[in-house]
Amino acid sequence: VLLVGRPEVVASAGLPCIEASEVIEMHDDPANGVRRKKDSSLVRAAEAVRDGVASAMVSAGNTGATMASALLRMGRIKGVSRPAIATVLPRPGMHPTVLLDSGANAECQAPWLVQFAQMGAVYSQHRFGLERPKVGLLSIGEEAGKGNDLVKETHDLLTTAPHVHFIGNVEGRDVLTEAVDVVVTDGFTGNVVLKTLEGALSAISSSIMQALAATAEFQANQGPLRAAHRQVYDFLDPETYGGAMLLGVEGVCIISHGSSSALALRNAIRVAADMVRGATVEGLRVAIAAE
């Protein structure tokens, strides 16, 4: 593990450091930040990956600036139209669902979504060992004709796309079930889904705890029951999984939530290491080149 940042902040951890004098703040404009703050920790981290000094980068900073740094300094995988953010959504009793794009591209074109499907399948294979992940296109009905124009056009392209086991349209209610392993959507819808799930987890679990707390049985056994609940909450909380991978750039870039816990960051570093050891970027190159 290498730390990148201002010496007075990173040096005290006792780990090897790469010094960077500037910081792209959470509220900074991503593209401007990367252009103007050439000695920022995000830019320096992406350069370290590009130059082979580091094998991967992990950031819990400004998401847009993390993407921009990775894209501008590492470059795009040849043939990739747009990189996408792949998030993992924990499902009870099985490996997580991969959701992409979960926020990199608010406006998308159908051929980009086909590449998201191909890249998402590779990611699911590498991260969870699935041989033939079921790839679904997020829509508002299972039939091929359901959805907006983007979905209809993408559906047609996906039926013949190589490197994708396309199972057709899926709906919001399928995302956390065994029906689908990789959910493909534009970055606007994907981000809305991700944040809706976060909000639902919080609202639902606090409601259930409140209702249980009103029972005498719960009050008599609060400790173990709260611990059981906490365990589920942590399991389902996307933060626990330590970050999303930016797929389509020439290197491993893991984007973590700004409010990541120490556990989440440890997991993010572990995922980064796994993706490097498993040669995921090479897998993405092969899938995209096969088009």
Place this chain on the structure above:
Amino acid sequence: VLLVGRPEVVASAGLPCIEASEVIEMHDDPANGVRRKKDSSLVRAAEAVRDGVASAMVSAGNTGATMASALLRMGRIKGVSRPAIATVLPRPGMHPTVLLDSGANAECQAPWLVQFAQMGAVYSQHRFGLERPKVGLLSIGEEAGKGNDLVKETHDLLTTAPHVHFIGNVEGRDVLTEAVDVVVTDGFTGNVVLKTLEGALSAISSSIMQALAATAEFQANQGPLRAAHRQVYDFLDPETYGGAMLLGVEGVCIISHGSSSALALRNAIRVAADMVRGATVEGLRVAIAAE
């Protein structure tokens, strides 16, 4: 309560009936169904509202055909570009959020979304008694510049729209909180949000129950704890609320889930009656005419 349908099905209930010999099935194409099955229960029900024989219609049948029947037989409120489906999302400890469009229009234009905001505000006022509901535009960041092209254009229009207390962009995680009372979005995104919440409720609550069931304390007190959980589940389940209202047509039309329980349908009928007594359609007319 008037029942509309095939005599052999509806007559036995002992309620007044309107006979209709045909049925638009769940898998029928909505527009074709309405055009060709002129003696279907959906078409006859919409005509009964148009003709003043009934005050409102409630259907748990084919959603698209319910909308098409209402639109073609009752007609559109003057000035309304597109009717929208307004769904209510229960929030713990306060009145529900109104989400629209939750599925009527997969492709939308910015001026339509402005009307959805105006109609959603009226609906929230009439249904929940809010004087000045907080109207938010669903996006992927709170700042005005965040989102896709449709959201950016709509945001600009909403800042000066009459009859709307516009609070700016909201995110998926705000939908079930007190941050916002009316969430405006296109029918594709809205439908995805609705179904994602359904799926989340199911996945999260079953996970929590499973984890609790693994503790000895839970097993000893299963009955009351399961009852408390069931109570929350029913509270949060949108089905309990008995249906969504189609806003923008010249009459009250309530669309219920195809798998509605008897309780859900009773609630749907109650909502329909409330909306008629409160002259909600007149309120919508006034809001749209003020543009």
